[in-house]
Amino acid sequence: MFDRDLWREIFQSINMNRTRSVLSGFTVAFAILLFTILFGIANGLNNTFAEAFADDANNSIFIQSGTTTKANKGYQAGRQIQFKNKDYDYIKEEYGDDVQFITSRIYLNVNASFRNEKNSYSVRAVHPDHQFLENTKIKEGRYINQLDLDNKSKVVVIGRLVEEDLFLKTTALGKYLSLNGLQYKIVGIFTDDGGDNEERLIYMPVSTAQRVYGNNDYVDQINLTYNPNMNYNKAIAFSNTLTKDLKDRFDVASSDQRAIRVRNLANESKTVNQMTFGLGVIIIVIGFGTLIAGIVGVSNIMIFIVKERTKEIGIRKALGASPKSIISIILMESVLITAIAGYVGLLIGMGVLEFVGPSLEKYFIKDPSVSITLVIGATITLIIAGGIAGYLPAKKASKIKPIVALRDD
Amino acid sequence: MLNIKKLHKSYPIGDSSLHVLKGIDLSVDSGEMVAIMGSSGSGKSTLLNIIGMLDEADEGEYILDGVPIKNLTEKKAAIYRNKFLGFIFQSFNLINYKNALDNVALPLYYQGMKRQERQELALFHLGKVGLEPWAHHLPNELSGGQKQRVAIARALAANPKLLLADEPTGALDTKTSYEIMEFIQQLNDEGKTILIVTHEEDIAQMCKRIVRLKDGLIMEDEKVEQVRASQYV
Known part of the structure; x- marks a missing residue:
């Protein structure tokens, strides 16, 4: 295989038959190019999906209350349902292991100021688990913890943009932030992938908010x-049971859609996952399709090359070439061309993705890229396919009687 | 050198078969220069191809330089062709993307000779046919006579025991034909055994023995007074 003379023969043949070499290389390069681009685009679509649902944990369930629309058990319609701390405790105790993380939320709007900088922000008063539900990432300091809750500490965790807005270029950690005139110590700064709005939030312990802004136990x-070990169907069954239990607990009619609303992301993530799965199938089909087209192309070229070289093969055989040397010269040439062309196709494809990629974001294609391993795998598949496709005609050619080959004009 | 007994060969044509050689007996000694003549269809090219191991006989015995040529594997046939035989074809059969030197060096490549060595030897043989200045030209830059001389140099390069020429002057004009024949005669003078298939009487007369074939049988086998090609050149 590492016979220098053989390689010299091959390079001479490639070099002197440039049109043939370039044409056969073109097919392979084009197949790999298409493969790379299509795969890249499909991956880009996938990235968009993945990102759209990166903000919240996708096994989340949101429970909200409202007013009843139906009279039930002696209560009139139009009654306001209010969750309290004991409802939070009830869910936590009643469902035990079925619940991974749980938090209450109280929404507040505050005017925040630090020295001369002022702005109004939304505050979410939460339990420590909220961090995992929201995929909040701590940049500096820490999140709300249980001790804060127990002590009803006046501490806050602020978003990256709050820090930017109010503290300009200085660090906010450890400083005191005034919310509607009360001083809160900043114990952490966070970032969030959910966008700018999510980073303009302030978190504080739920117990602090209850004491300071109403002195009640409302959430x-x-x-x-x-x-997360539950599958979709179990998760949906779980939220149905939860809904029913809560409706019973608050004496709400089971058909009342407004009083207690339970939103289960499992419903949505099932759709998304089906979509992603569908995309995956499309990707595989596209990939295989391009590869098969490439293989057919390479096979055709190999058959053509052997046909074209029949006379040369006859001459070589008359001069004493063994069948093995005929096969190896044809195969090595095709493998070499396929490998180089595949590499060129790969480079062009990656280049196109790199160059065009950023402008495709508005078409829901984000970071279109392919793993190098995948494309090299595809190229190797093409080389092997080309090798097999070339081997059969080359083998046949090596067997034709030289006289037949020489007569072939 | 060469011994053939009761050689038969047929080619299938559709359902029937064409019996081309119907029992040829021929023996050629070392240093002979034999013309095989006959009209087209007489089987002369078939005979040469069988002698050249480019084709196989159906029946009969063929011994070349003491080696029986029968049921050869492809590999063995390749080695024998390379070692024993040099070919000169009517249509030259040079590889068109290789220059004259590389064409001549090709049989040496298949002998496993080192590049440096075979390039030198090829250049020497090109020199012998007077084409040293053309060593790096491609076949399509050469005239017909030059191409045939490259082909002769190639046939000689491996130093074969037997030189087989199939209508070597068939594609050349008279003057060039005689030049080529003069050269082939020189090779014979140096001791090479040469077999030439031709249908041209004047070319045949330049050999030392003429075997005439008709309908797959040898009609006539006579020694002749060799006409030297040099007198026409």
Whole structure:
């Protein structure tokens, strides 16, 4: 295989038959180019999907309350349902292992100021688990913890943009932030992939908010994630049971859609996952399709090349070439051309993705790229296919009687 | 050198078969220069191809330089062709993308000779046919006579025991034909055994023995007074 003379023969043949070499290389390069681009685009679509649902944990369930629309058990319609701390405790105790993380949420709007900088922000008063439900990433300091809750500490965790807005270029960690005139210590700064709005939030302990802004035990919303080991159907059954239990607990008619609303992301993530799965199937079909087209192309070229070289093969055989040397010269040439062309196709494809990629974001294609391993795998598949496709005609050619080959004009 | 007994060969044509050689007996000694003549269809090219191991006989015995040529594997046939035989074809059969030197060096490549060595040897043989200045030209840059001389140099390069020429002057004009024949005669003078298939009487007369074929049988086998090609050149 590493016979220098053989390689010299091959390079001479490639070099002196440039049109043939370039044409056969073109097919392969084009197949790999298409493969790379199509795969890249499909991956880009996938990235868009993945990102759209990256903000929240996708096993989340949101529980909100409202007013009843139906009279039930002696109560009139139009009654306001209010969740309290004991409802949070009830869910936490009643469902035990079915619940992974759980938090209450109270929404507040505050005017925040630090020295001369002022702005109004939304505050979410939460339990420590909220961090995992929201995929909040701590940049500096820490998140709300249980101790804060127990002590009803006046501490806040602020978003990256709040820090930017109010503290300009200085660090906010450890400083005191004034919210509607009360001083809160900043114990952490966070970032969030959910966009700018998510980073203009302020978190504080739910117990602090209850004491300071109403002196009650009300909560606006309860969010939880179910045990991730549950499959979709179990998760949906779980949220149905939860809904029913809560309606019973608050004497709400089971057909009342407004009083207690339970939104389960499992419903949505099932759709998304089906979509992603569908995309995956499309990707595989496209990939195989391009590869098969490439293989057919390479096979055709190999058959053509052997046909074209029949006379040369006859001459070589008359001069004492063994069948093995005939096969190897034809195969090595095709493998070499396929490998080089595949590499060129790969480079062009990656280049196109790199160059055009950013402008495709508005078409829901984000970071279109392919793994190098995948494309090299595809190229190797083409080389092997080309080798097999070339081997059969080359083998046949090596067997034709030289006289037949020489007569072939 | 060469011994053939009761050689038969047929080619299938559709359902029937064409019996081309119907029992040829021929023996050629070392240093002979034999013309095989006959009209087209007489089987002369078939005979040469069988002698050249480019084709196989159906029946009969063929011994070349003491080696029986029968049921050869492809590999063995390749080695024998390379070692024993040099071919000169009517249509030259040079590889068109290789220059004259590389064409001549090709049989040496298949002998496993080192590049440096075979290039030198090829150049020497090109020199012998007077084409040293053309060593790096491609076949399509050469005239017909030059191409045939490259082909002769190639046939000689491997130093074969037997030189087989199939209508070597068939594609050349008279003057060039005689030049080529003069050269082939020189090779014979140096001791090479040469077999030439031709249908031209004047070319045949330049050999030392003429075998005439008709309908797959040898009609006549006579020694002749060799006409030297040099007198026409």
